[in-house]
Amino acid sequence: MSAFDDLMAFQRETEALAGISGLLGWDQETMMPRGAAGQRAAWQGTLAHVLHERRTDPRIGDWLAAVDDAGLDTVGRAQMRHIRHDYARATRVPARLAAELARVTSTAQGVWAEARAADDFAAFAPTLTEVVRLKKEEAAALADGGDAYDALLDDYEPGARHDELEALFDRLRARLVALRARIAGAERSPPAPRGPFPAEIQMAMARELADAFGYDWSRGRLDTSVHPFTSGGGSDVRITTRVSESDPFNCFYSTIHEVGHALYEQGIEPGYAMTPVGQGVSMGVHESQSRICENQLGRSRAFTGWLYGRMRDRFGDFGIPDEESFYAAVNRVHGGFIRTEADEVQYNLHVLLRFDLERRMIAGDLAVNDLEEAWNARFEADFGYPVDRASNGVLQDVHWSVGLFGYFPTYTLGNVYAGCLNAALTAALPRLEDDLARGDARPAVAWLLESVQRHGGLMEPRTVIERAAGRPVSEEPLLAYLDAKFGALYGV
Known part of the structure; x- marks a missing residue:
């Protein structure tokens, strides 16, 4: 040999x-x-x-x-x-x-x-x-x-540097804060669903949502965990979700998010299995697949119209009168503490908080014993209200306990990548809204499969996104999408 x-x-x-x-x-x-x-x-x-x-x-x-x-x-x-x-x-x-x-x-x-x-x-x-x-x-x-932090970041986003991310994140923050301020001044208040929503019915719906995106059950399974995650690759890709009987959106969109990750792993060229190329090329690219499924597809007006009908079938009257009100409810900009439950407008502010704090810990500028106080002060400054308890603040994420320093910034980078991909996807699929209105996200996933997923680690992270999107990576497509969507929803 x-x-x-x-x-x-x-x-x-x-x-x-x-x-x-x-x-x-x-x-x-x-x-x-x-x-x-x-x-x-x-x-x-x-x-x-x-x-x-x-x-x-x-x-x-x-x-x-x-x-x-x-x-x-x-x-x-x-x-x-x-x-x-x-x-x-x-x-x-x-x-x-x-x-x-x-x-x-x-x-x-x-x-x-x-x-x-x-x-x-x-x-x-x-x-x-x-x-x-x-x-x-x-x-x-x-x-x-x-640089010590760049060395850790390289585990999750090869080639990325913290100074480049800081510049990107600063541009994002300014626009997101301005959008949030406009929404806060709007008089519209979307309705909230009225439960309870039994756990066993939620899990049945979660399986139906996984089907809508083409998750391959012969190579996967769905379970529950404290923090939803995806595990495995190739012929064994497992996902988890969590259930709150008062908030079905937590279960449903956590499921879609993890399905997005799983589809990437299931979609990689089978011949690459059990080799370095046979897995997602970076966590930023991985996150782009989960976020585009969860948000641009799963929270679209067309898909939520279908989801509204399925929820009415399974739960009966749950306090939201029509599809348009449901679309507004799914996309409600709201106060809250939990990153995984945050709306699209504010999600990245949660990530930037963690990015800054973990860089300070690795640099030796922030002691762990001072972390909770630093978290609470930053959160109140960014979001305008205090953290009420540790499980809603510094203890909410599993990442630091398992040593995933350098991982958090890839969440926002994934959102930026998803914005670029969404612009290309919608241009390439003129019947996308019709498909989503039938609860069928598989044509969109097929485009992602061909453009991103099947390649695995064949190309560098930015290269695979730029080839698929047909343009350099930029925050502008994401911000344009958010401005248009939430500007229309809130009349701002």
Whole structure:
């Protein structure tokens, strides 16, 4: 076998072990007995150690040196790009640190969940302090003299830099604050649904919504968790949602959001399976798929008209008189604390808060013990009202407990990408509104499949978006969409 063949065979085995680790993580959030947390942490720590040894195996360096990229096809060269990038990063992190991070973050998930249930940040702060300490150590190793936060960001959005994101986010913030101010001065008040909405009916509706977008149940399943997420890839892509009997939109749009992520993984070229190219190219691109499904498609006037009829069939009269009122209710700009429940106008302000705070923690400018106070002060400054309890504030997201520093900005970047894709999608599909009015988002998903999803990691993140959108990445399509949609809804 050639050096390239040897390298890819080794890589497929590593990807298989990573898939097992991912399945253990899914189980921990959905079905694992509570008393198994310590044992699960040991398992994950052992797997992380094995994976780190494989990812830093000196043979990878030898194979990389022996491969002549000029003799490879486009896919082969993309595989080499990813493997070189990942090997360079992995060899900078000591095996001891990789195992310790896996052990601590696995335990931290349970500590966070209990602290969140008790609204007690102080109970979580010592564990988070340890996570931050380890992530700072990892960032310093990865940065190799460069910017520590950029080194962490590169795990989720290769090639992105925090200074570029800051400039983009500043342009967004100014326009979003102005739009929100105009809406706040409007006299329109959309109605709210009147429940209760039984959990079992919500879950039946969630499955119907997944069907509407073409989720492949033969390669997936739907469960519930504290924080909705998607896990897996290829032939096993699982999603979760959550249920509130007073708020069905939480379940429905969390489901559509996670279906968007799952469709990306299910849509990647099957021949790429268990290789570096056989997964989403970045979290920003991944988020573009979930957000365009959730918002531009799922919250459109056409699709909500269909959803209104289905809810009437299943729940009867739930306090909203007609389709137009329902469309306004689904898209209501409202006060609230939870990022995942935020409306389109204010969602990105939640992300920018987290982006700024986590950069300060990694830089050493913000101690974990001061995090709750800093969060609450920033939230009140941005949103105009105080945080009422920790579970609605600093404890609401699982991300920091599992060490996902550098992940949050990809949510807003995904919204920007989705804006670019939506402009191209609507131009390419003149019958899109008719399809959505029938509750059929599959033609739109087919366009996304062909334009973005099937490529997996074949191209750089921005390249795949710019090729699909037919234009450079810019915040303007997203802002134009938001101005037009909410300007019409609120008469501003």
